[in-house]
Amino acid sequence: MVHAELDRLQACLNFALDTLRKEMDKSQLPPLSQHSLVEHPLDDPTTYLPSTALFEARRLSLACLGELKDLVQTPLDKRMDERYTAYAAVCTDTLIKTGIIDYLSDVPNSSQGVPAAELASRFELDSQKLVPILRCFAANGWARETCDYSFALNRCSRSFIKGHAGRRLNLFMPGFMSMVESIPSWVMESDWKLSRSPAQTPFQIAFKTPLHRFAWVMEHPHALIPIADHLQVHGDMSTPSVVADYPWKQLDTPIIVDCGGGKGGLVSAILDAHPSFQAIVQDTENVVALTSSIMEERRPRDVENGRLKVEAHDFFQPQPRIGNDYSFILRHIIHDWPDDEAVGVATILGNVARALGPKSKILIVDMVVVPNVDSTATTNAELFLLDSDVKRVDYSVPSHFGSASKIVNAFSVHMLTLMNGCERSLPEWETLVKGCGLCITNVYPLRAHTSIIECALDTRASP
Missing domain, CATH: 1.10.10.10 (Winged helix-like DNA-binding domain superfamily/Winged helix DNA-binding domain)
Incomplete structure (x- = not known):
């Protein structure tokens, strides 16, 4: 009897684990052990960036394990797990x-x-x-x-x-479970079921407020610190890869502007790796006071000589940094907001687009959703092969890597629940940026859950 699906997944998992083991040895990493009393370097993506082959081997391993679980677990057990x-x-x-x-x-x-x-x-x-x-x-x-x-x-x-x-990475805050529980009625029955407003979501239902999430946080400072901590770690998880996996030397602009840059961790990492750049961290008034003090303490020389600046700016207002000197970073900003709101993505992205010079770029650091169009899509296994003489086997896993993409897809529902936002597929990104007079010039996958979507002025749209 031929167990085709089971055999294929078993072969794929063996291949992924063999690659994982070889890449760990090549990187001189200690063996993985759950009995160890110390953290493994691979445990913290904010401080250790694995090789591309190691990152992909882990992702493929997780995808295979998820597919195997779905294959052998009963649907009722799967449902109970989920519940x-x-x-x-x-x-x-x-x-x-x-x-x-x-x-x-x-x-x-x-x-x-x-x-x-x-x-x-x-x-x-x-x-x-x-x-x-x-x-x-x-x-x-x-x-x-x-x-x-x-x-x-x-x-x-x-x-x-x-x-x-x-x-x-705090998991819960008061009202979180109420927000989650309200999703079915919000989608099917509420007066807001057809609304895409960031002020008409399960967040307003659970927290009994007319304010959208960010406005509510500003009025509840007790919630600001844990939420800011959570968001900072979420950002820090991609920082090493943002610095390493984007070709920064190809930028023709001398100044990088991080819109909504928080405490300045990303631009600090970029400046450390690429001393030729200058940088500006922009955020709201209540954030920049803290950011300024952090930067003055950690990077006093850069602040003093003007290489690093911190300034208050609301990205719903026109961008004051205009022309060929500037390229802009929007990390984990766009996914918060719906497409078609007056106060939404079109406003944020449009304000930056109108400030661009011909040499400027916008670097959107966000997730790119991969639809699972074909459940037997074949992964690009050659990428992981360490021996070019190894005969290629048909390693079939979902095109979105199955369980390895759960975080991306769950995060999309989370953004929907909070702000009517979402994580977008590449065609959705293309439509979005085109509406702002931009075009996607490249997409750089990161060794993280996110990618860098590089945009520039769409010269084809000019008369």
């Missing part, structure tokens, strides 16, 4: 907020684990509640139950320790 996913996230959040994760990281002989009864006593909790939470946490790959009722952190969960990037 109870929220509990896994809540368990992680609970263990962070109680302080249990930090405690488990500090105890002597932490690999041996700590009894749940000791944790319950130490944090004045009910052990009967704590044990199911810890076991759910462990079942989702974040901890080990070293013996009955005793738990230890594993390598991956160390990302949740205070001061680490995973800790700042």
Whole structure:
């Protein structure tokens, strides 16, 4: 009996894992182990950038594992997995907020684990509640139950320790679950079901406000810090790849303007790698005061000699930096907003487009959705082959890499829920920029979930 799909996926997974192993050896990385007491370099994309072949081997491995799971798991089990996913996230959040994760990281002989009864006593909790939470946490790959009722952190969960990037990717805030729960009625029954306004989404329903998300945050400063932390880590995850995977030396403009540049982390990394550039960080009034103090502390010489400037600018207003001296970065800005709103993408992108000179570029750093048109699309396996003499095998996985693209597609629904925004496919990006008098000159895939969509003035549109 021929098990064609199973055999093909097994061969693909073996190939991906073999490539992963070879690339790790080539990069002199330590073996992966969930029993390790230290984080692996690959665990933090904000500080370590893998080789392209290693990045793609990981992505292909995840795609194969997802396809294999879909092939062998029963639909009812899959549905139950889906339904109870929220509990896994809540368990992680609970263990962070109680302080249990930090405690488990500090105890002597932490690999041996700590009894749940000791944790319950130490944090004045009910052990009967704590044990199911810890076991759910462990079942989702974040901890080990070293013996009955005793738990230890594993390598991956160390990302949740205070001061680490995973800790700042806060999963929940008050009202989040209400927002998620309101999606079906919002789509099917509400007065807003045909609205694409950023002020008529599940966010307004859950938070009982007429304000769109960003306006609400400005009126609730207690929410600003955790949201800003989350967004900064989300951006930092792509920074090493943005710096390494875009050909910055080909830019003909001496000054880079980061629109909505936050604390200036991206332009700092670009300036470190490419000293010939100057940079400007633009953001709202309430952000630039903090950014200015950070830059004065970390890059005093650049601030003093004018190589780095921080200025207040609302990207819904005309862009003041005009002409051939400037190229612009819009990172994780466009996906927040719908296409056809008066206060939306057309306004933001149009304001920058009108400031461009013939040599200027707009670099949109955002996700590019790949539709799963053909569920047996063949990946470009030659990219990963380390030995050119190896005979090519038909490694078929979804064209959007299946489970490896879950983050992209879930993020699109998240943007829809918050602001009526979305992640866009390449044809959608082309339509969007064309409406602003621009054309896409290139797309640079990154070793991250995002790409750089390079745009310039569309000279073909000129009379």
